[in-house]
Amino acid sequence: MLVVSTLVKRDPNYSPERYAGRPFLAIMDQFVLSVALETPAETALTLNHFSSVIWEDKGDWRDLVIKHMEFSPTILTSLRQMWESNVQITRDSKVSISPWDFAKGVSGANFVPMMEKLN
8 A cells, every 4th residue: 555655645635445455546546647747756756666567567657557558549648638628617617626636537437447347
């Protein structure tokens, strides 16, 4: 759980229950979050190490996620467009969405169901 807490310690609403039994979810949250916020160097080092251990492969952690999850090479562009669209929608509605809420929402809707199928 140390790796998970290192990855998500910037989340102001961190909840250990979210990641209990699903440490890979922390990587997916970071993957989505990376389109809205710059990943700090310490977090990127942790993600590079964790990703290389999981997949026994080397490279940038986001490239490894794309490769091994068999995502489209344009996924980061699509996620960035989704983030920008959500920011505009919430701005027009006079509400706000945090990058963390966006990341957890996308992960929850798309990656959690995928992980549950693997169990």
